Amino acid sequence: MAIGAFVALVGFSRSFEHEWLEVYQSGGTDIAVIQKTFFNTSVDESAAAKLRTLPDIARATPMILNMMEITPEITALTYGWKSDSFELDSLTFKSGRCFRDGQPEVILGDLLASNLNKTAGDPLDNQGSKFTVTGVYHGSSALEASALILPLDQLQQIASLQGKVSAFHVRLRPLPAGESSQHYLASAQAQIEAALPDLRAVPAAERASSNQLVVMAHAAAWGTSSIALLIGILGIANTMAMSVFERTREIGILRALGWRRWKVLLLIQTEAAAMGFAGGIFGIFFGWSALRILSKLPQTASIVSAAFPPVLLLEALGVAVLAGLLAGAFPAWRGAHLSPVEALRHE
Numbered sequence: 001m002a003i004g005a006f007v008a009l010v011g012f013s014r015s016f017e018h019e020w021l022e023v024y025q026s027g028g029t030d031i032a033v034i035q036k037t038f039f040n041t042s043v044d045e046s047a048a049a050k051l052r053t054l055p056d057i058a059r060a061t062p063m064i065l066n067m068m069e070i071t072p073e074i075t076a077l078t079y080g081w082k083s084d085s086f087e088l089d090s091l092t093f094k095s096g097r098c099f100r101d102g103q104p105e106v107i108l109g110d111l112l113a114s115n116l117n118k119t120a121g122d123p124l125d126n127q128g129s130k131f132t133v134t135g136v137y138h139g140s141s142a143l144e145a146s147a148l149i150l151p152l153d154q155l156q157q158i159a160s161l162q163g164k165v166s167a168f169h170v171r172l173r174p175l176p177a178g179e180s181s182q183h184y185l186a187s188a189q190a191q192i193e194a195a196l197p198d199l200r201a202v203p204a205a206e207r208a209s210s211n212q213l214v215v216m217a218h219a220a221a222w223g224t225s226s227i228a229l230l231i232g233i234l235g236i237a238n239t240m241a242m243s244v245f246e247r248t249r250e251i252g253i254l255r256a257l258g259w260r261r262w263k264v265l266l267l268i269q270t271e272a273a274a275m276g277f278a279g280g281i282f283g284i285f286f287g288w289s290a291l292r293i294l295s296k297l298p299q300t301a302s303i304v305s306a307a308f309p310p311v312l313l314l315e316a317l318g319v320a321v322l323a324g325l326l327a328g329a330f331p332a333w334r335g336a337h338l339s340p341v342e343a344l345r346h347e
Contacts, residue, residue, distance in 0.1 A: 002225070002232030003283025003320050008290035009221035011312060017214045019143045024169075024204035026140035027087035030185065032207040033060075033168040033192055036200045042164040043199060050195055051168055056188040058173045061085040062165040064155050068127060070148065076112055077147040078126075080155030086171055091144070096120025096135030101151045107135040109145040126150075127158045170201075229323055232279070236327035240272050244335040251335050261336040268332035269325060276324020280317045287316070 024032075033051065035043050043062075051060035064080035081087060083101045091107075097120075099105035106126070108118060113136045118124060124131045131150065139145045156162050172188050175181055185203055192201040208214065244251070251264055 001283065001286065002228040002323070003280050003316050004286030004290065005228040005283075006225040006319060007284055007287025007312065007316050008294075009225050010218075010315075011287065011291050012294065013214070013217040013221040014309075014312070016217045017209055017211075019141050020211050020214055021205060021208035022141040023139075023143055024208055026090045026144075027169070028090065028171050029087065029169040029204050030172045031170040031188060031192065032202050032204060033170060033196070033199050034166075034202060034207075036198055041166065042161060043167060045163050045165050047196055047199065048168055051170065051192065054188075054191050054195060056172055056184070056191055057170055059086045059171040060168050061087065062152060062168050063087075064152060064159065064161065064166045066155070066159060066166075068148070070112075070116065070124075070126060074112075074115055077143060078155065079147055079149045080152040080165075081149055082152050085169075087169060091137040091139055093135050093137050096133070099134050099149070099151050102153055103151065104129065104131045104154060105134045106131045106148055106150040107137055108133055108149075109147045110136055110138050111142070111145040112148060129154075129158060229319065233323050233327045236272060236275055236279075236324055237330065239275070240268065240328045240331035241334075243271070244268060244331045247335075248338060251338055255338065264338075265332045265336040268335050269328050272324040272328025272332065273321050274324070276320045276322070276327070277317065279324070280320025283320060284313060284316050 033043070033047075035041055045062050048060055048062050051057055061082060061084075063085070066078045066080075067075055068078040069075045083098060088098060093107075094110055096107070099107055106124060108116065108124075113119065113133070116124070118133050118136075120133055120135050122133045124133050126148070131154075137144075139147070152165070156164065170188075170192070172184070175184055189201040189203070193199065202210070254264060255261075
């Protein structure tokens, strides 16, 4: 059960991270420019002008990302973009049109529009302000499809962030001939950080994995899994301790026949590792089954995939075997140090 929890929770958090990466890749974002310090997460919008003068940058667009309560039951990702943002190019409008800067207008992802029962032309109350839904779009990422997007200036007003943004999303010029993509990306990062020393340029893939929501999801997954694994280790330890106690006479016979302590230790630890491995196999099946169920539920189908990478499979088996070895360590030590004479007298 501990390995099942590990596979399900870690698989869920990695699916979440993949969806964030899809947001950047589908939108054509190569680099995110963010504040260097953790304590000040907002960036002056005026820095965009200097960004656009750098030779390797094709487009630089300011944006705000927030979580907002749309209704008492629904909280959605909320983006503040300019109407000429290159990230809008990846969206396919199913109805209506895009918003206009300076107007109380919003566009909704099709999943969010369905949950809110809204279509183009409907009114929408957001944080005490009245907006008009001008369009419903489909995004390549489930996070975009479940999001609300409104003009940057409107979100700045709602969030009291006038003149401030969360980040700048940067699209680079086409890769020069003969230059590797990694070198080109590193060169662009250096240019940005030299021009704006108070800011940090982060590649899109790194930004997806270091996103605060993703970091929280990973931390919650590993924290919950660790507690489950601790319970599992205690269960295996109890089983191995009882096994050693019940086989005290058998261990005494083996020692009397010339078995050294390390052989008894190896025997018990092998059994513990085998128990952990078997638990890992069953746990992977249970975890995969949980992911399959989550991938079919309407509430989670958009961000959960039933497929998980081979790396997760190997991690789960490695953790299971390690848990078995840790659990069997004390019982194995106790069994290896039994006196043959006392063990043979055991009833």
